[in-house]
Amino acid sequence: MSTDESLSISGPLDAEELRKIDAWWRACNYLSVGMIYLRANPLLKEPLSTEHVKHRLLGHWGASPALSFAWAHLNRLIKRDELDVIFIAGPGHGAPGVLGPSYLEGTYSEVYPDKSEDTEGMRKFFKQFSFPGQIGSHVTPETPGSIHEGGELGYSLAHAYGAAFDNPDLIVACVVGDGEAETGPLATAWHSNKFLNPIRDGAVLPILNLNGYKIANPTILARISHEELEAMFIGYGYRPYFVEGSDPAEMHQKMASVVDEAIAEIKTIQKSARESGIAERPRWPMIVLRSPKGWTGPKTINGHQSEGSWRSHQVPFADAGTSSSGLRLLEEWLQSYRPEELFDDNGRLAEELRELSPQGQRRMSANLHANGGLLRKALKLPDFRDYAVEVNRLGQAEHENTKPLGEFLRDVLKNNMTNFRIFGPDETASNRLQAVYGASKKTWMADFLPEDEDGGELSRDGRVMEMLSEHTLVGWLEGYLLTGRHGFFHTYEAFAHVVDSMFNQHAKWLDTSKNHVPWRAKVSSQNILLSSTVWRQDHNGFSHQDPGFIDLVTNKSPSVTRVYLPPDANTLLSVADHCLRSTDYINVIVADKQKHLQFLTIEEAIVHCTKGVGLWERASNDQGQDPDVVMACCGDVATLEALAATAILREHLPDLKVRFVNVVDLFKLQPNTEHPHGLSHREFDSLFTVDKPVIFNFHGYPWLIHKLAYRFKNHENLHVRGYKERGNINTPMELAILNEVDRFNLVIDVIDRVPKLQIRAAHLKELMKNEIIENLRYAHQHGTDKPEITGWQWPF
């Protein structure tokens, strides 16, 4: 683009503004190419030689130019209007397009002083990129200004909305890649606009970058008609603005004009809603930026199109360091950005271009919201003990375990009405947490009908987020947490697997942030309640039986993972309180919603949960001596059945010494060398003995216990029961029997494993077998379990 040409293109930018913004963008692109190719001679002060080229070329060029293009134009408005904006880069492998701006704004050098704003700093900045042990080609936690890695695609837009909730002055600019736009999670995240309130929330400005290609394929949205594309975004509830082309000057003017309009529209929407106090769903603006993949890169390489093709996705040509033609191509490409106009002799961005960046925390690369831990305020928590259920005696009263938690969460909501939200897929009431509506209803910005008045619990101003998309909910929650707030997600246990991959990625983000990025402040933990668990799927059946999410959790870094299985309502309260106070973890709590017997008073619960694993004295009769058998359990239903088995043993074999151990904190079962919560060998031995049979009744897949505990001495005597994929439409007892976690099978297990019982207790074993048959028969005849199953008369 020569100055002459650019003068003839009309738009909001005058010639000088156009020249500068284009220069700033050229500087970004220059840095992107430098990151991918150069290890020395960063400013081309000497003729480029193969010595200057990285030995191994890694990294991704294709998505980068459009990212820094959008960044440059957002900067113009941030400066002009003093906006508060964060930037989310959805396109995979787009890091160069974000790292460049962050370096030009000075943030990178502030955070990493050795990547200083001079020639040597730039050289290091180039070299570290996609280099072993250093930084990757995604917008990883090491990237200042980022709350979204983008290594796995699909979550940018949900993250953006999560960041915008309760941040009324924030605009979240979210570049969505057209590859990512094909994923399911992204395709439904557009509907997040039905949950954004223009009065109390900020705005999201989606910028769909149609660069046309993925790794090796065109993208769907770039290959449908303009009519369809426009209709789709109108259908999603947006007002789409199109910026299409490839000539930089034209594109600058178009983009400037469209960003002006979009920001003005956002302000108008917000002003009107805030002044009137009426929050109706507006048609929010969004931008479709159709620009070539690898924009400004070589047009063709070896006779094949490069710019505007999938061929520019990664490293456009690999022979820069090994062939003279490759080297020449690289040098021409780099020189096309005219670096001498962009950087001074010391490698510092030219003064006139420095002025284009906002200052301090207005810089998107330094916006505090993108290091949300700095803004985080601890929750004001009521005393969870006030929500306890009364427990007079072990296992007498029944309660829905999650209901008191709902009451506690209601008051957590009340006390923290701008920085705490609850997220669940249409199941808040189903999971018995409906008390929360007493503090705040469900967010709803779509249409209302008169009948919603009768129990709909919907409100424009609600803070309970319900949408039938676990992906969107968890995406919102992550965005909300990473910008410094607090949240609680609950879901049906089996369907937590829908977001397995999001869990993996968030765990990796936290692990890296916590252990390798010292400037990232601690964020609130992600709290996940799994309810409607495997053992209570009487009406949902086999598809709803899957306790395997916690298996996945145990694969991730011990420094960020916690799993709790509180056996009753009071222990659940104690665990939840602990989780809500914590930072930088993913806390997974497994607790069923149905009525269950209660075991511990709130004071006992606190002691038990603090230890994480403990001997229940009332259920034990080993009097501190060596027991004949250890009956261990973990999980609400597993605990009930283990306790019932212990009661049977007490009644029929009163001199059998049984030690009853309950586990709340699953990681107690790993050695403390493996997980910070783990038991020492000595502690494990003293609880579980070194040589006595341990019957372990577990909530989940039984082999998970072996996976955790295999290093302990008594592992060879550990006999675990758990869910074994045997189920259908079943009564609770029937399902327990099918998977052998029921009281009767547990008694048989004890008899089979305690040598002295094998003859003595033959009769009891027969009795148990009969009970099993009888209970199955009853269930199949009546469709329910025997009433006495829960109304057990405990002998202790």
Next chain:
Amino acid sequence: MSTDESLSISGPLDAEELRKIDAWWRACNYLSVGMIYLRANPLLKEPLSTEHVKHRLLGHWGASPALSFAWAHLNRLIKRDELDVIFIAGPGHGAPGVLGPSYLEGTYSEVYPDKSEDTEGMRKFFKQFSFPGQIGSHVTPETPGSIHEGGELGYSLAHAYGAAFDNPDLIVACVVGDGEAETGPLATAWHSNKFLNPIRDGAVLPILNLNGYKIANPTILARISHEELEAMFIGYGYRPYFVEGSDPAEMHQKMASVVDEAIAEIKTIQKSARESGIAERPRWPMIVLRSPKGWTGPKTINGHQSEGSWRSHQVPFADAGTSSSGLRLLEEWLQSYRPEELFDDNGRLAEELRELSPQGQRRMSANLHANGGLLRKALKLPDFRDYAVEVNRLGQAEHENTKPLGEFLRDVLKNNMTNFRIFGPDETASNRLQAVYGASKKTWMADFLPEDEDGGELSRDGRVMEMLSEHTLVGWLEGYLLTGRHGFFHTYEAFAHVVDSMFNQHAKWLDTSKNHVPWRAKVSSQNILLSSTVWRQDHNGFSHQDPGFIDLVTNKSPSVTRVYLPPDANTLLSVADHCLRSTDYINVIVADKQKHLQFLTIEEAIVHCTKGVGLWERASNDQGQDPDVVMACCGDVATLEALAATAILREHLPDLKVRFVNVVDLFKLQPNTEHPHGLSHREFDSLFTVDKPVIFNFHGYPWLIHKLAYRFKNHENLHVRGYKERGNINTPMELAILNEVDRFNLVIDVIDRVPKLQIRAAHLKELMKNEIIENLRYAHQHGTDKPEITGWQWPF
């Protein structure tokens, strides 16, 4: 609806047709209510008493009426035009709306003779529903005519398209629930129309049922403007037809008219494309059916709206068996369908209504495509040995392991051009399977550009399915398999977790079908290749490192799960051939795409893969005697490093007796009592010894091996190395060292665990430590591994 009223409503149905279709639908609704509430007196031959009501009321009413409404109208066209149609019920818990029609069509009684078409049969049909040990409220595998359970929401539409591919005469009617429509997978599955070819594929007719509510919330799509809704589906590329209302007579006429139009349009599209031979993407019709949730149920219950509200989702009122008002309400409701007009005295559907059903396999409940194993033809497989790479000596030549597989798959495609497809998210070439394009290109029905000619590999007629949505791909594949065809899915290992939940659900479907539904014929296995594995993420980094999908696989039923980790190209070929021949499994194959050393000739590979685990004699020097140590390995990179460690030991400690064991079939490591592929204790002991140290180098998370093998005697001497979430942008050797699966750490492991080496090999240990430091230093300096790392000189 009285006959008088209905006569005044115009539409394609004459009065008699209208009367009959409404009666047939009333019969469906009657059956739905009966299933939920009744255990006796199914035809109300005597006054309803609490005795007749089920003790425990379970099941779901809300979604059912619209399902059978759609079914009834489809039947009309199937009969009239002799169509071949299958029905997919997306709405969760919609089984009554499908079971009813299937019973009325006689199919149910054919499949389950005790549910006969008479009073006693109907009583049993009612009682079994949502009853312990019997059938659930989803369209489970036990339901004739179903290929889609719908217990987990999101996959109906992808299943529908999968069924339609390569079935040119089939129409797949797919009712999508408006709850399900909020999920990510469903939201992007609408784009499947960019992959459906009107010449060689059948048609999908989506019927979006806006009943307005989920469990406890309104749905988004029911609460946006008509303008937005219409725009959205135009944007998705459909021509939406609207059927909206609640008056049955009006709705019958509207639906009949719209189904007429839609089917006519489908025929026109197909005819035009097939006659011209030109397959352009048409605007396929779809139907928006806006009808009340719980349609025709009680309008209000206890003063609250029921029909047209979320309150009718499940059992609308629970006191039918316990209060006289509840009983009366139920009786009135049942009588409102006028059962005496619908069934004869013996409980058989009235003759005039029987005529509304299609006959034989034209019935959607009996369509062969929905029991696809009956239509399945074995693949014509070329001899996989013809694709072998040459291997002269253990570990000399390097090959990309997946490349020969690509060549094999190319010819599988060639030989099976109407019943085999390959599915992968934009990564076929990235995973080095690009040879397949030699047989068939990528399906692409969106727009073409001139540059696609240059290597785009796109074709209207392609059979390689690439879209950046693992959900859609796996949904297509499942639909394709369950209708009797074959397929192969490949994806990046880490991102297989995106479809964890789909894997769980398909495994459950197969488990139930195989073990509990004898009339379901065997379907082809689902073959999943995980490539671009954890150990080769040099340029992608931490987010791309996750070998945990196979952990998940080991939680599901041993009767349907298989996991293979072939160490090189020839073993991969042998495994793939085996998998493509198998039925009713999910076969997961883990094999990296990068260049790796080759170990086995094709003949050796066959022997090794057939055994699944074996001793490699050339790498062993224990000469059939007791070794000092067992070096075991599983996975390509793990095998290379274990072999290199063995070579170091051979060189430095030639008299150390090392036995080298490689595992291809992961389930060999379970006892044969747990998995049909498992080893007997005797076999395990003879391979792994009963008392010698076993250093096990594993591809995945190390504790998975403990989870599998903990029952074996020598488990306590099993020392497993694997991925421990330590990584970033790393060279292969650096990543191996960080996770201690590298050759040097393995040698140290051996020294540490073989008592006699602890002093003798102190020097070697120091040497290894230095190697580790040197290798890390080299990687950080050069950005690559030392060249000699792969060019190892094996001493055997």
